Structure formats: structure tokens, C-alpha cells
Amino acid sequence: MRVDPSPAWLTLRGIHKHFGPTHALKGVDLDLVPGEVLAVIGENGAGKSTLVKTLTGVHQADAGELHIAGQLQRFTRAQDAQAAGIVAVHQETVMFEELSAAENIFIGRQPMRALGGIPGLRVIDWAAMNREAQAVLDQVGAGFAATTLVRALSLAQRHLIEIARALSQQARVVILDEPTAALSQAEIRDFYGIVRSLTAQGVAVLFISHKFDEIFAVADRYVVLRDGASVGSGRIADADEQSLVKLMAGRAIDQIYPSIPHRPGEVLLQVRGLSHPTEFAGLSFALRRGEILGFYGLVGAGRSEAMLALMGLNPSATGEVRIDGAAIDIRQPGDAIAAGLAYVPEERQRQGGILSFSVRHNISLAGLAGPRTGLSGTLSHGVWLSPRREASLAARLIERLRIKTESQDTPLSGLSGGNQQKVVIAKWLGLNPRIVILDEPTKGIDVGAKQAVYQLIAEMVAEGLAVILVSSELPEVMHLAHRTVVMRRGRQVGEFVQGQADAETIVAAASGLHHTAAHGQTA
Known part of the structure; x- marks a missing residue:
């Protein structure tokens, strides 16, 4: 975190943008300072995407001013913003999978060399391109060769290529738009290091995320947008999650989660000894009508894999599944659907x-x-x-x-x-359906949209459906689930009744750490 303030390299003052009758941006102000991370926080529809497109020259503001290094600028196209050193890294990476990392980094601006002394004849300097690409990939700790084809790389590695591309363009501002939405916890921790590396080089970072843990981990300052207007700003060190949620949503955090009475009916689903050769083993639990059963654990705990097995999508799984006391042989999704199960997967898109x-x-x-x-x-x-x-x-x-x-x-x-x-x-x-499995149902959506999904879950339970809620967001599980099964490394290590365990106890069970204030049952 920075202590001494530095002059802003890029400033926006009074930015307005209309799309017909829609007033998307209403006098937005912000400052981007070299070596700092500015978090832009807001619900869907708050104006974040419009702001990014205005900064990158995709949209032109109807009113207001943009200054770079004190000089008034007006971007009429995306190339103007790139020439000014502004580069965006988006949640969905767009790359040519059949080309190498180096080719994607330098697409459209490959280094050239003369060919055989023939006047005017120039070809791509492959050696220079691969060398320069490797240098920026090493700079972000990519750990793979510049000649590697993109199709062989993970999503996290593709994000590294995007950031390396920004560095190769001598970017002064890097916009990170929901960059961790599809990354694992380990990849997110690596990503934090990359952000710190960018700021150490004097890059100003604009960071957009719905995840408050990420915002508090990497940001120095924040700006909150609501309905296209700036409604709050300051230093992250002086803020907390409750105050930010109230600014962005116009309501307190305790109003986000609905009250879901626990009036469980008869046992609807009984699972015993659910196992897989490599993913999970010995899972046993019951689910009642009108109940929410949470599944919590760190990445790699085997939660999603177990849910896929219940839906007949993990054919190597074994174990006993009973619905209304009758054994069900689930070999394919059609068997699960016919038995009244429904599965909303983690990757909705x-x-x-x-x-x-x-x-x-x-x-x-x-x-x-x-x-x-x-x-x-x-x-x-x-x-x-x-x-x-x-x-x-x-x-x-x-x-x-x-x-x-x-x-x-x-x-x-x-x-x-x-x-x-x-x-x-x-x-x-x-x-x-009678049983709905929701796997990370609020992944990548904002507070207002989360509240709508939570209310929908409450309505499903009120109608007598049974819900399995798989979530890596602990507050979500603790507020919504009537009981929570905790998994670690494919094993069921604890089950907690709502209100009978604190966050530290549940996290300790999920991570394998000892915690003395345990309530509920742990294994």
C-alpha cells in the first residue's frame, strides 16, 4: 500500500454519457495515480462498463474532461487510448488459440526486419518477437515459453498473456475488469503478486471486482458508482465491507440476506458412502424438504465433483442415493432429472x-x-x-x-x-424439480443481483423444494444454509448447524487447522 500521495497521471472530471434516454454516467470523477490501485465498485448497471469503455476510447463522453499528465485529451477511437498507454484486461480473454503466446502479445504490431537487402521488403522478426515476449512473460512470472500455443494454456495463464501484452505496450494505466472470475484460489493469490508487480513499476491500476476480499487485498483507494454517479470515494484502509455495500446498494449488508425460516419436512434425499476413485470419498448426508444444505470448502475440496456425481455426470462415482426412501440408480443426467433433481452449474455461461x-x-x-x-x-x-x-x-x-x-x-x-x-x-x-443443486449461484454477480438470487432461493424453500447450496463465499453459506457440510481434500470433515459455529471454526475445518472455539461436529 502506498503512503505518500503522488500526483494523478490520469484524471476524469464531470464525465457524462447518454445512450438515448439512458443517462449511463452522471458527472463521474476519478484519479489514477502511478503505483496505486483504484477499485471501482458498483452493482451491475452502475456504469462501470461504460466508464471503462470511455477510458479506452470505445465510447466518447458527452460532457466532462479527461486529462493525462495535466493535458486535456479526447479519445475518438480505441487506438487513441492505446497510444496514450491505457490498456484493458477483461474477464473474458479474446485470443487466437492456434497462435503462440508471443504472437498474441504482439498481434498487429509484430517487430519487422528487412529481408535480404531488398528495398521495401520486410518480414516478421520472429526471434526478436519471441525474445521480447519472453521478457515480459518472465516479468509477470508466467512460467511458460513465449512459443507455447495459447490452446495449451489455462485461463489464468491467458490472463498473464493479456497483462504481458499491456506491459509490452509500455502501458501507464492497466484496467483489470473482473480478472479473477474464473481463477482458482491459488491462481488468485498469484494474481495479487502480479498486481503488486505492476504498481511497483509505476503503473496505475484500475481494478473492477465484485469480491470484497480482493478489493481489500489489492486496492489503495476506491470509488463507488451507483446509477451512473460517484457516491463515495476514499482510501481502502479507512473503509469496511459494510460501508461499501451500503454505498453501492443503498442498503446495509444485513438487509442483503433474506430471513429463511427453518421448517424442515420429511427426509427427501439420503446419500451414503458417495465416493470417487480420485475426487472424493465417503460422503454421507441427508436433505429434508424445505431445507437448505450448504457445502463449503476450499478449491479442490471435491464439492462440485460430488454434485456432478449426484446428477449422473461423474460415471466413476459409487455409493447409495435414496429419494423418499427408495434407492435410485443414477447412471446419466436423465435418471437424476426423472428423480426430481436439477443442477445449476458453476459456469453458467x-x-x-x-x-x-x-x-x-x-x-x-x-x-x-x-x-x-x-x-x-x-x-x-x-x-x-x-x-x-x-x-x-x-x-x-x-x-x-x-x-x-x-x-x-x-x-x-x-x-x-x-x-x-x-x-x-x-x-x-x-x-x-424437488431438489435443486445450486453450484456457486452468485459467482461473478453484484450485490443487488445476489440479493435477487437469495430471495429466489428463499421462495423455492418456502414452496417446499430442497436446496443444496455449494458456495466458496462463507457469509453466503452462513446466512442461507440451515446446515453446512464442510469438505477438505475430498473428505467430509464437519457438519455445522446454522448459528452454532463462527466463521473461524468453519474455515479451520475447511483448511485443516485446529480451532478451539468449535461448535457442531467435526471429523
Whole structure:
């Protein structure tokens, strides 16, 4: 963290941006200082994306001023911002997978050399490009060769290429837009080191994240946006999560989580000895009607893998699964669906929905294979899909889940993260399931969208559904789950009743550390 203030290299003053009648930015001010991390915090729709696009020249402000090193600037295109040393690293990396890391770093600006003394004839200087790319990759601690094809790299490694590209352009400002959304905990810790390396080199970093632990770990200062306007700013050292949530959401943190009464009914699901040769072993638990059972653990604990096994998506798994006391042989997802299970996966954009499909088509996806579309009967008319029945199902679920969309025909990609998640949940609710497995249901969405998902969970439980909530966000599990199973390295190491264990006790169980203030049962 910086102590001595430095003059801002980039300043925005009174930035306004309209899109027709929508006032997206309302007089936003901010300062980017060399060697500091500025966190921009806000819910979906607060104006963060518009702000980033204005800084990078994609959008032009309608009013206000942008100064760089004290000089008034106006970007009319993205190339102007790049030439000024402003580079953005986005959540979704866009790369050419069949090209090498070096080629992606220098795409469109490869170093050239003359060929054989022929006037005007120049070719790519491959040796220079690979050498310069390796230098910036080593600078960010990439640990792989510049000649490695991108298709062979993980998502975290691809983020390193994006950051290396920024460094190769002599970036003065690096914008990190939700850069850790798909990274593991270990990769996130490595990422913190990369941010510190950037600031040590005098780079000004603008950091956008929904995760408060990340904001407090890397940021020096913050600006909070709400409805396109700056509503608060200051030093992170002087702030806490409650104050920031109240600024960004206009309500206190204790108002985010709904009250979910615990009125469990009969045992609906009984699992005994659920095991996998490499992922998990000996899981045994029960789930009652009208109950939320949480699963908490660090990355690699085996929680998601166990849920996939319950859905017939982990064929090497063994164990006994009973629903209403009757043994169920789940060999494939269809068996689980027929038994009344539904699974909302962690990666909603890759596994939960099809971004290019409309909201209506995404909602009807789960009902295409059979007649279990409880809200409107079968979706088919003979061998053909019935557009009328599909539209009726979509209309009911859009209203029930309060999905914000212009129409049923809007592509899923056109919705906010929270509304995308609602569509994925709606897809399964259309089958009238009895048990809903939610795997990281609020991953990558803001506080307001989280509150909407939490309220939906409360409504599902009130209607008698049983919910399994898999989450790596401890406050989420502690506030919502009536009981929580803690896993570590594929093993079930504890089970805690809501209100009978503090955060330290649960984290200690998940990490294998000894904690004396234990409540509940641990193994």
C-alpha cells in the first residue's frame, strides 16, 4: 500500500454519457495515480462498463474532461487510448488459440526486419518477437515459453498473456475488469503478486471486482458508482465491507440476506458412502424438504465433483442415493432429472446456458428431452416443438423470477449476470424439480443481483423444494444454509448447524487447522 500521495497521471472530471434516454454516467470523477490501485465498485448497471469503455476510447463522453499528465485529451477511437498507454484486461480473454503466446502479445504490431537487402521488403522478426515476449512473460512470472500455443494454456495463464501484452505496450494505466472470475484460489493469490508487480513499476491500476476480499487485498483507494454517479470515494484502509455495500446498494449488508425460516419436512434425499476413485470419498448426508444444505470448502475440496456425481455426470462415482426412501440408480443426467433433481452449474455461461440463444429458448432447453415441463405440460406438438407452449412457459417463469429482459427473444448474452443466472435457474424450475443443486449461484454477480438470487432461493424453500447450496463465499453459506457440510481434500470433515459455529471454526475445518472455539461436529 502506498503512503505518500503522488500526483494523478490520469484524471476524469464531470464525465457524462447518454445512450438515448439512458443517462449511463452522471458527472463521474476519478484519479489514477502511478503505483496505486483504484477499485471501482458498483452493482451491475452502475456504469462501470461504460466508464471503462470511455477510458479506452470505445465510447466518447458527452460532457466532462479527461486529462493525462495535466493535458486535456479526447479519445475518438480505441487506438487513441492505446497510444496514450491505457490498456484493458477483461474477464473474458479474446485470443487466437492456434497462435503462440508471443504472437498474441504482439498481434498487429509484430517487430519487422528487412529481408535480404531488398528495398521495401520486410518480414516478421520472429526471434526478436519471441525474445521480447519472453521478457515480459518472465516479468509477470508466467512460467511458460513465449512459443507455447495459447490452446495449451489455462485461463489464468491467458490472463498473464493479456497483462504481458499491456506491459509490452509500455502501458501507464492497466484496467483489470473482473480478472479473477474464473481463477482458482491459488491462481488468485498469484494474481495479487502480479498486481503488486505492476504498481511497483509505476503503473496505475484500475481494478473492477465484485469480491470484497480482493478489493481489500489489492486496492489503495476506491470509488463507488451507483446509477451512473460517484457516491463515495476514499482510501481502502479507512473503509469496511459494510460501508461499501451500503454505498453501492443503498442498503446495509444485513438487509442483503433474506430471513429463511427453518421448517424442515420429511427426509427427501439420503446419500451414503458417495465416493470417487480420485475426487472424493465417503460422503454421507441427508436433505429434508424445505431445507437448505450448504457445502463449503476450499478449491479442490471435491464439492462440485460430488454434485456432478449426484446428477449422473461423474460415471466413476459409487455409493447409495435414496429419494423418499427408495434407492435410485443414477447412471446419466436423465435418471437424476426423472428423480426430481436439477443442477445449476458453476459456469453458467459455458455449462448453464447458450449465450447466443434467446431467453425463451434457454428456458425451454431442459424440457426438450421429455414431458417433465411441469408449468405448461409437454413442449412438443407431436415431434415438433410448440412455439406457443414454449412462449407460455417462458412468460410464466420470466414473471415468476422477475427476469429483467426486453423480450423473450433477447439473446442470453444481452442480459446482466444476475438475470442470466435467473434464466439458468428458470430452465430447471420449468421441470418442477424437488431438489435443486445450486453450484456457486452468485459467482461473478453484484450485490443487488445476489440479493435477487437469495430471495429466489428463499421462495423455492418456502414452496417446499430442497436446496443444496455449494458456495466458496462463507457469509453466503452462513446466512442461507440451515446446515453446512464442510469438505477438505475430498473428505467430509464437519457438519455445522446454522448459528452454532463462527466463521473461524468453519474455515479451520475447511483448511485443516485446529480451532478451539468449535461448535457442531467435526471429523
